[in-house]
Amino acid sequence: MAGRPEGSAGAVIASRAVQIGFLISAVALWHLATVRGSVSPLLLPRPDAVLRELIDVLATGEFLGDLGVTLGELAAAFALSAAGGLAAGYLISRSRYWIEVFEPLLAGAYSIPIILFLPLYILLFGLGPASKIALGATISFFPIAMNTIAGFGSVEKIHIVAARSMGCSQYQLFRRVLVPAALPVIATGLRMGFTVALLAILGSETISSLSGLGHRIVHLAENMHMARMFAYIAFAVAIAVVLNVVATLLEERGKRS
Amino acid sequence: MRTLHSLRSPGASRLWVVLALLGVWEIAARGFVDKMFLSPPSRVFSSLDAVLRTPGVPEALVITLWELGAAFALSVALGLAIGLAVGLPRFSRRSFLPIVLLLYGMPQITILPLFILYFGIGPASKIAFGVSHGVFPVIVTVAAGVQNVKPILLLAARSMGASRAQVFRRVILPHMIPSFFAGMRFAMSATLLGVLLAELYVSSAGIGHFTTLFTQNLDPTRLLGLVALLAAMAIVLNGIVRRAEVKTGRFRSA
Amino acid sequence: MTAPGAAIRIRNVSHHFGEEGDPQRVVALRDATLEVARGELLCLIGPSGCGKSTLLNIAGGLVAPSEGTVEIGEMRVRGPLPREVAYVFQESALFPWSTVAENVKLGMLFQGVPEAEREARAESALEAVGLAEFAQHFPDQLSGGMRQRAALARALSLQTEILLMDEPFGALDEQTRMILGEDLSVLLAEHRKSIIFVTHSLGEAAFLADRVAVFSARPGTIKKIIEVDEPHPRRPAFVTSAKFHALRDELYSLLHDEIRKTVSESALARASRDGAAADAGG
Numbered sequence: 001m002a003g004r005p006e007g008s009a010g011a012v013i014a015s016r017a018v019q020i021g022f023l024i025s026a027v028a029l030w031h032l033a034t035v036r037g038s039v040s041p042l043l044l045p046r047p048d049a050v051l052r053e054l055i056d057v058l059a060t061g062e063f064l065g066d067l068g069v070t071l072g073e074l075a076a077a078f079a080l081s082a083a084g085g086l087a088a089g090y091l092i093s094r095s096r097y098w099i100e101v102f103e104p105l106l107a108g109a110y111s112i113p114i115i116l117f118l119p120l121y122i123l124l125f126g127l128g129p130a131s132k133i134a135l136g137a138t139i140s141f142f143p144i145a146m147n148t149i150a151g152f153g154s155v156e157k158i159h160i161v162a163a164r165s166m167g168c169s170q171y172q173l174f175r176r177v178l179v180p181a182a183l184p185v186i187a188t189g190l191r192m193g194f195t196v197a198l199l200a201i202l203g204s205e206t207i208s209s210l211s212g213l214g215h216r217i218v219h220l221a222e223n224m225h226m227a228r229m230f231a232y233i234a235f236a237v238a239i240a241v242v243l244n245v246v247a248t249l250l251e252e253r254g255k256r257s
Numbered sequence: 258m259r260t261l262h263s264l265r266s267p268g269a270s271r272l273w274v275v276l277a278l279l280g281v282w283e284i285a286a287r288g289f290v291d292k293m294f295l296s297p298p299s300r301v302f303s304s305l306d307a308v309l310r311t312p313g314v315p316e317a318l319v320i321t322l323w324e325l326g327a328a329f330a331l332s333v334a335l336g337l338a339i340g341l342a343v344g345l346p347r348f349s350r351r352s353f354l355p356i357v358l359l360l361y362g363m364p365q366i367t368i369l370p371l372f373i374l375y376f377g378i379g380p381a382s383k384i385a386f387g388v389s390h391g392v393f394p395v396i397v398t399v400a401a402g403v404q405n406v407k408p409i410l411l412l413a414a415r416s417m418g419a420s421r422a423q424v425f426r427r428v429i430l431p432h433m434i435p436s437f438f439a440g441m442r443f444a445m446s447a448t449l450l451g452v453l454l455a456e457l458y459v460s461s462a463g464i465g466h467f468t469t470l471f472t473q474n475l476d477p478t479r480l481l482g483l484v485a486l487l488a489a490m491a492i493v494l495n496g497i498v499r500r501a502e503v504k505t506g507r508f509r510s511a
Numbered sequence: 512m513t514a515p516g517a518a519i520r521i522r523n524v525s526h527h528f529g530e531e532g533d534p535q536r537v538v539a540l541r542d543a544t545l546e547v548a549r550g551e552l553l554c555l556i557g558p559s560g561c562g563k564s565t566l567l568n569i570a571g572g573l574v575a576p577s578e579g580t581v582e583i584g585e586m587r588v589r590g591p592l593p594r595e596v597a598y599v600f601q602e603s604a605l606f607p608w609s610t611v612a613e614n615v616k617l618g619m620l621f622q623g624v625p626e627a628e629r630e631a632r633a634e635s636a637l638e639a640v641g642l643a644e645f646a647q648h649f650p651d652q653l654s655g656g657m658r659q660r661a662a663l664a665r666a667l668s669l670q671t672e673i674l675l676m677d678e679p680f681g682a683l684d685e686q687t688r689m690i691l692g693e694d695l696s697v698l699l700a701e702h703r704k705s706i707i708f709v710t711h712s713l714g715e716a717a718f719l720a721d722r723v724a725v726f727s728a729r730p731g732t733i734k735k736i737i738e739v740d741e742p743h744p745r746r747p748a749f750v751t752s753a754k755f756h757a758l759r760d761e762l763y764s765l766l767h768d769e770i771r772k773t774v775s776e777s778a779l780a781r782a783s784r785d786g787a788a789a790d791a792g793g
Binding site: 409410412413414415416418419420423427428431432434 | 571573594597602603617618621
């Protein structure tokens, strides 16, 4: 049939060119609007100002405090939700009946925006990291638990029967059959939980907090330090990207093993 | 309804689980946790009317509902238009879809303060943030839905003399409908998230004002009541979109 | 010059996929010349990849041939001709989101046939294939055989002179094929269309065809054209007649070697090759 074949080198180059062009024109527009145009720096800071602030933030190490808080909260929240989610998921997956009971409950609970519980957690745990950890752990519990249930629950019966017929113990069954079979799905659940925990923590830091990257951005916004705020936004996005890439790589390793 | 097995059916067990959780909550709130911080469900549900009688709360709830509706409608309309524009022409899909996906993956919470700065503390910023979240799933599912039409269907249409417009209207569009409705389901969740995040962030007006108020006044009863009402709103809205999806999902894919 | 009785005239058609020098270039068809007489059912049969489906698509104008020409009526074919040619494909080309009736009316809609006439023609087409009761059903509610009947109804409703059928019963089980084949024969006796029918099945070709064009392996050329002198509608008993068996045998002997050529790495070939290697290394 007529038409350029899908994977031709020319087409790939052309689309890359469009993407790069898009990026360049976005930045160019930004520059023009702020430097030449009449856009107030109180609304949109100049790109070079943002860059300067970013360098300053990085060079002075100012980011360390807030980054430490955020990462600490993330680590604690994820540790809690992973432990809870894996355990709960495994236990529920032991019986078809309990899977049928709990799976819709978990899915239903997850479908509500759990961020709504943030004010409750603040009431219970205060404005400090504890409430952020609690919220992060709560939200990320669900994808981990649900994927763990799915992973363990869908191990083919035939593998279990075969292993049993060769006389394996419960522990051996768990280690040699269930875990390897379930690992890919569980790895995905952990990655999803991690991503969602980060978002929950950034979100709760933004809404109501005394520290952390989210709070820093809000603080700068309230004081109209636009350039520095943009710098921190870029920084936070970069951190999120790096963390997600790491999480995805680990997930891939889990899926391949 | 199966009455004989109903006591042991998963549905009944689910009910027991929910009741058990409520029971734990009730006991914990009455016996173990200071009543400044947690309120038992019995009290929360009996005080719902107190929440609604708090001046400003019903208005805030209604405004939030309107924001959700508007943000959802805009997300769907914009998402459909952009999704078609990006997804249909092959070149467009290859160039622009990766850009869309990149933006989709960005943690938008980091620019929430910007939205408030630009759009103010009123409904506009909430709607804008909601649309910013909800538009992406629609774009992505629509763009996906207009691709992978079975080639044989396109061939059949062509062999029957269909013009390009007719192929679009009679083959590609109907093929895309299930994806579109799935996209709407995701859009509703995303819009809920965006609008509620914005509402909670703005503590000087709207829902955020009351969550802050009840928190500062150590009033867990009304706080929990407000949260419960919002959660109910979310459940209902999600349910509506899901019903719509089921009703139009008449045909299974070939 | 097109003979007065010919519906389709195919002359020296060759077709290749991929350009010169392209390592994946494939010559699908080599110098095919063929005529389909008005009102006849011509079968194309041959091994996989021999280009018979390609020739069908070229005949109907869906594909432009690399070389050669196709004429329908007095016209040179340069693109799809929905008013002259209707298709029935192998897999379900019915739109899953529309009912059977809507599917049948779709082709007419594309051609601007007015609503009332669409209804009438759809109804009679569905009657003709025996699906009148299922008009409001959706394709996924029907069996494979019924779906192909619906596809046939859609093609019939277009009231074209020519019908191009690309292994229409290929995805069906043998018993359904048998029934559909008999029904098709009855239908043709009434409607007298010019048909090119592509098939893999020797029995099907023998039963349905007025003439059978046997293809060689790729690059496909027409090896031989066999005449079948038996009027339509073909009686079911035809299948047990001596004439039928002779026809089948002839097709088999023509095809067997071509099919073997197509299945290049057969188990036997591999075994003998490996055996030779073992002997050499031994």
